[in-house]
Amino acid sequence: MSSRRLVEPAAIVAVLAALLLCPAGGATAGPLQDDLKARRGRLLDQLTPQSLAVVWSAPTRVYSLDVDYEYRQDSNLLYLTGINQPGTTLVLMPGNKTQREILFVSEPNPAREHREGHILTREEATAASGITAVYYAGQLEPFLAAMFGHTAFGDPKLAEAREYQTFFDGVAAGRASLALPLGPPPQPSAPLGPAYEFANKARDRYFGVSVTDTWPILSNLRQVKTPYELAVLDQSAAISSDAHLAGMRAARPGRYEYEVEAEIERTYLSRGAMSWGYPSIVGSGPNATILHYEASSRQMQDGDLLLVDAAANFQGLTVDITRTYPVNGRFTDAQKDIYHVVLAAQEAGIRAAKSGNKTADITRAAAEAVKAGLLKLGLITDASGDQYRTWYTHGIVHWIGMDVHDVGDYERPLAPGMAFVIEPGLYIRPQALDTLPDTPENRAFKAAVAPAIAKYRNIGVRVEDSFALTETGLKTLSARVPKTIEDVERTLSQSGTR
Numbered sequence: 448m449s450s451r452r453l454v455e456p457a458a459i460v461a462v463l464a465a466l467l468l469c470p471a472g473g474a475t476a477g478p479l480q481d482d483l484k485a486r487r488g489r490l491l492d493q494l495t496p497q498s499l500a501v502v503w504s505a506p507t508r509v510y511s512l513d514v515d516y517e518y519r520q521d522s523n524l525l526y527l528t529g530i531n532q533p534g535t536t537l538v539l540m541p542g543n544k545t546q547r548e549i550l551f552v553s554e555p556n557p558a559r560e561h562r563e564g565h566i567l568t569r570e571e572a573t574a575a576s577g578i579t580a581v582y583y584a585g586q587l588e589p590f591l592a593a594m595f596g597h598t599a600f601g602d603p604k605l606a607e608a609r610e611y612q613t614f615f616d617g618v619a620a621g622r623a624s625l626a627l628p629l630g631p632p633p634q635p636s637a638p639l640g641p642a643y644e645f646a647n648k649a650r651d652r653y654f655g656v657s658v659t660d661t662w663p664i665l666s667n668l669r670q671v672k673t674p675y676e677l678a679v680l681d682q683s684a685a686i687s688s689d690a691h692l693a694g695m696r697a698a699r700p701g702r703y704e705y706e707v708e709a710e711i712e713r714t715y716l717s718r719g720a721m722s723w724g725y726p727s728i729v730g731s732g733p734n735a736t737i738l739h740y741e742a743s744s745r746q747m748q749d750g751d752l753l754l755v756d757a758a759a760n761f762q763g764l765t766v767d768i769t770r771t772y773p774v775n776g777r778f779t780d781a782q783k784d785i786y787h788v789v790l791a792a793q794e795a796g797i798r799a800a801k802s803g804n805k806t807a808d809i810t811r812a813a814a815e816a817v818k819a820g821l822l823k824l825g826l827i828t829d830a831s832g833d834q835y836r837t838w839y840t841h842g843i844v845h846w847i848g849m850d851v852h853d854v855g856d857y858e859r860p861l862a863p864g865m866a867f868v869i870e871p872g873l874y875i876r877p878q879a880l881d882t883l884p885d886t887p888e889n890r891a892f893k894a895a896v897a898p899a900i901a902k903y904r905n906i907g908v909r910v911e912d913s914f915a916l917t918e919t920g921l922k923t924l925s926a927r928v929p930k931t932i933e934d935v936e937r938t939l940s941q942s943g944t945r
């Protein structure tokens with residue numbers, strides 16, 4: 448890491464500011480709306496002409512009693528409309544003459560707006576989404592009833608122009624398709640969600656309509672980021688990278704994990720990322736071996752490693768970054784041993800992250816490096832089997848985007864526009880051995896690794912970077928966060944009174 452590490456990428460920020468940021472008070476027509484239109488166009492292209500597709504917004508969710516959680520929009524609806532407001536529904540009808548995209552938004556409600564804030568007007572919804580046909584939410588039911596009942600809806604001119612005739616013909620011929628983002632079915636007793644509920648109701652009420660699943664289409668679309676999305680993702684990564692650097696400056700023996708978390712999340716908010724992409728993981732000492740440690744309540748001790756896994760949600764896009772570093776500024780030899788194996792695994796994974804390869808190639812390359820490293824450290828005795836999984840316990844590649852573990856097909860070969868992480872980790876939890884069945888082989892394994900366990904116990908290391916594959920190769924979105932032992936120690940030594 449060079450001394451440029453704290454320099455803002457000012458040129459990039461200026462370009463993005465002009466490209467991305469909407470004026471205060473609301474969105475307007477611009478590059479985002481063009482991109483949203485293109486995203487909807489690609490979905491429309493994959494629907495049969497006699498389809499009616501519906502995408503619902505997420506419900507509000509209760510935190511406790513009369514207080515809600517901060518609103519989190521449904522990712523598919525946000526992807527297609529850019530509208531971060533509950534009570535929004537998108538309808539797409541590829542066979543329509545003029546209005547192939549129809550949006551339903553909440554009615555104005557002065558009393559509610561006094562309590563909760565402004566509700567987009569229909570004009571504002573058009574400006575934000577680029578969709579010109581906007582109705583109020585109360586018209587969704589009459590609209591759907593009209594579509595399935597072959598009757599007029601809205602402006603009489605639409606009926607005159609036989610706007611919906613393709614769909615009506617489809618219903619009459621028994622070939623209409625109700626295209627819903629169903630996704631994998633929920634657990635048998637879990638709530639169904641709007642898509643499954645509506646599918647069931649439609650089956651009960653309407654004949655000549657079959658239900659199809661748009662989830663795989665949407666997942667495949669979201670898997671390949673547009674240039675616009677890649678620009679936002681880059682800016683999201685810049686904020687998260689600075690947050691990690693702020694966390695590194697704050698960490699030291701005697702401070703609490705939550706003080707580091709506070710610096711990280713302060714950075715998000717101060718840079719316009721209005722929330723985290725996932726709850727911050729800030730775990731010191733033995734807590735670094737807990738994959739999703741959330742308490743952040745421990746006082747950090749001299750000699751601890753601190754594992755920080757955190758990233759912001761900026762304009763709906765989230766990267767995923769993890770760093771592990773010594774709170775006193777210097778890795779111990781034992782910590783270095785584990786760290787080197789993790790880094791070697793990530794480097795092997797990065798070499799395999801090429802267009803045409805699959806994520807399984809990354810996984811395999813990293814696992815080979817892990818096995819070789821663990822064997823050398825005496826933490827496994829046999830690199831041919833699954834012993835390494837005692838300490839190497841999770842998958843290391845996932846897509847990133849609107850969801851931190853984003854949708855997308857893991858069998859699809861890597862291609863430009865795909866964004867993902869490579870995140871090997873080793874967690875030397877002595878209790879991991881307790882779960883092994885009591886067999887002669889396992890007894891021998893435990894005895895053989897006992898000296899290494901004594902040396903490495905309670906060390907947890909994960910290193911995670913976010914990447915985008917481009918036409919010219921792999922781009923590391925989180926490259927500014929120091930990663931090698933030298934760079935990490937230099938950064939920590941530069942940050943004051945450690």
Ligand SMILES: [Mn+2]
Pocket residue numbers: 767845868870911
């Ligand atoms: Mn991750």
